[in-house]
Amino acid sequence: MNLLKPDGTLSFFEYIAVRRARTLISGRAERTRLRGIGKAMQAVFDPHEFARDAVWLNAPPAWVHHVRK
Numbered sequence: 001m002n003l004l005k006p007d008g009t010l011s012f013f014e015y016i017a018v019r020r021a022r023t024l025i026s027g028r029a030e031r032t033r034l035r036g037i038g039k040a041m042q043a044v045f046d047p048h049e050f051a052r053d054a055v056w057l058n059a060p061p062a063w064v065h066h067v068r069k
Contacts, residue, residue, distance in 0.1 A: 001048065001069055004067075006069055007068065008069055009067070010066070010068075011064060011066045011067075012064070012065055013058075013062045013063065013064050013065070014041075014063045014065060015060050015061070015063075016054070016061045016062060016063055018060060019034050019037065019038060022034055044067060045067070048067040049065055049066065050066055050067070050068050051066040052064065052065050052066065053066075
């Protein structure tokens, strides 16, 4: 977010439920890492995400997140 210009928009995709599924089958260290990623992303989404689109025809389906500073 520090590199985004004021009123700039960052859009990126994330596969739906892949991180959660990986958490279920991973070892302890990987689960900890994945949970940390989720917390870091949520810290950005909560104050900055203004839209999220689902792309169901993608394989696997994906979210497109849109955040603004």
